[in-house]
Amino acid sequence: MTIVSTLFLAGMFAIVALHWAVPAMRRAEFLAVAGIASLAAIDPASAAALAAVTAFTFIALQRFGAGLRPVLVVLFALLAAFVLYRYFQEPAGLNPRGALLIGFAFYLLRAVHYAMERYKGTLPAHGWREYAAYMLYPPVLLVGPIHRFGGFLEELRNRHFARDRFSRGLERILHGYAKVVVVGNYLVSGKFAGLVADMEPGAAREYLECVEYGLNLYFQFAGYSDVAVGFSLLLGVRIEENFDRPFLRRNIGQFWRAWHMSLSSWCRDYVFMPVAALTRRPYFAMLTSMAVLGVWHELSWRYLAWGLYHGAGIVAWQMWRQHFDSRLPAVPGRGVTGRIHEFLAILLTVNFVVLGFAITKEPDLPGAIRAYRTLFFGG
Amino acid sequence: MSLVYRALRRCLPEGAARLALAAWYALLVFLVFLMWSHAPAAFRYLEL
Numbered sequence: 001m002t003i004v005s006t007l008f009l010a011g012m013f014a015i016v017a018l019h020w021a022v023p024a025m026r027r028a029e030f031l032a033v034a035g036i037a038s039l040a041a042i043d044p045a046s047a048a049a050l051a052a053v054t055a056f057t058f059i060a061l062q063r064f065g066a067g068l069r070p071v072l073v074v075l076f077a078l079l080a081a082f083v084l085y086r087y088f089q090e091p092a093g094l095n096p097r098g099a100l101l102i103g104f105a106f107y108l109l110r111a112v113h114y115a116m117e118r119y120k121g122t123l124p125a126h127g128w129r130e131y132a133a134y135m136l137y138p139p140v141l142l143v144g145p146i147h148r149f150g151g152f153l154e155e156l157r158n159r160h161f162a163r164d165r166f167s168r169g170l171e172r173i174l175h176g177y178a179k180v181v182v183v184g185n186y187l188v189s190g191k192f193a194g195l196v197a198d199m200e201p202g203a204a205r206e207y208l209e210c211v212e213y214g215l216n217l218y219f220q221f222a223g224y225s226d227v228a229v230g231f232s233l234l235l236g237v238r239i240e241e242n243f244d245r246p247f248l249r250r251n252i253g254q255f256w257r258a259w260h261m262s263l264s265s266w267c268r269d270y271v272f273m274p275v276a277a278l279t280r281r282p283y284f285a286m287l288t289s290m291a292v293l294g295v296w297h298e299l300s301w302r303y304l305a306w307g308l309y310h311g312a313g314i315v316a317w318q319m320w321r322q323h324f325d326s327r328l329p330a331v332p333g334r335g336v337t338g339r340i341h342e343f344l345a346i347l348l349t350v351n352f353v354v355l356g357f358a359i360t361k362e363p364d365l366p367g368a369i370r371a372y373r374t375l376f377f378g379g
Numbered sequence: 380m381s382l383v384y385r386a387l388r389r390c391l392p393e394g395a396a397r398l399a400l401a402a403w404y405a406l407l408v409f410l411v412f413l414m415w416s417h418a419p420a421a422f423r424y425l426e427l
Contacts, residue, residue, distance in 0.1 A: 001425070002419055002425065004415065004419055104427070142425065143424040143425060168380075168382075171382070171404075174407050175407070177407075177411045178407045178411055181414050181417065182411060184420055185414065185417050185420050186414045186417045188420070189420030190418070190420075216420050220420060220422040220424075221422070224422070296427075297427065
């Protein structure tokens with residue numbers, strides 16, 4: 001299921017229209033029902049998996065309390081479900097068909113967030129209807145963003161129809177579709193990829209393949225996120241953003257605060273912070289956090305390598321900042337020197353990210369090694 | 380308020396900014412409509 005279908009558009013606008021027609025006190029239930037019903041219409045197995053994760057997390061925490069042990073049991077069960085799913089998802093695994101549950105990896109992150117915040121006691125008082133509306137919220141079912149329960153609940157309780165929010169939602173949806181259809185599908189994957197494919201094999205072509213992969217990923221994902229944020233604004237709810245001009249960032253730390261922000265902030269809160277608190281080793285915590293971020297995408301060596309590549313990049317940048325930044329003469333923020341410095345910093349960051357795509361654009365790790373050999377040695 | 384409109388208002392008077400905004404929306408709708416059925420690119424996040 002992609003957003004580029006008349007079925008998706010019709011479903012989205014039908015949900016919006018019905019949502020505002022339903023009495024205000026029933027809107028949370030309506031969102032939950034609309035979410036599960038629309039998913040069931042596309043793929044009943046995905047709807048069943050989402051319903052199971054939603055019910056299990058809530059009932060287990062309600063029944064056994066949100067103490068350390070019940071939360072650990074819930075987290076372990078969610079992790080086991082994730083690992084099993086990833087195993088069965090692989091076409092070479094036990095299931096030759098390759099099971100695919102729509103958005104499953106995203107529900108699990110939301111469920112873990114809910115369990116962790118219940119444990120920390122930061123969640124406002126709420127009932128199962130609001131929890132169900134959070135987990136089954138239609139705009140984020142396909143690919144996120146991974147929204148947070150506290151902020152969502154506040155928005156849900158205070159929402160009302162506002163013309164300004166509605167028109168901004170429509171604008172975001174239009175911009176999202178333009179990113180996916182015009183830039184991602186047509187310009188990058190169609191025209192640009194065609195030009196790259198016609199080039200002679202070598203370092204330049206390999207590099208441009210990485211650029212094409214990265215641009216396509218960005219425009220597709222940012223477009224989907226725009227549609228999700230816009231769809232949510234039509235429902236009167238503002239949710240987390242996923243991208244904030246990531247390719248204009250001056251260092252890799254800033255990049256990860258601007259690229260798939262809802263996932264990187266999830267990893268910061270639920271992997272980096274606990275590991276840093278337990279080990280008192282922030283660099284180790286950073287590598288662990290980025291490794292988790294990598295294998296969340298796919299349980300494979302290449303995604304582990306990709307996560308560690310970015311983790312090592314962030315650690316190297318932090319070490320540089322800590323040890324050398326104060327010893328070097330300060331670069332003026334404005335003027336020609338400042339602009340050149342900023343341009344070079346952005347160029348370096350973009351190229352670090354682009355070279356990282358050589359790992360994920362290939363089907364396996366040996367392929368990635370071949371890609372690096374071509375990039376740096378021309379063959 | 381529309382982000383595009385706010386950006387346009389920085390350099391254009393109100394009437395011209397509204398006209399430019401309408402033209403921008405019309406262009407995007409036209410391009411999206413035109414390329415709607417173009418072969419979709421692979422997007423791996425849909426398989427997560």
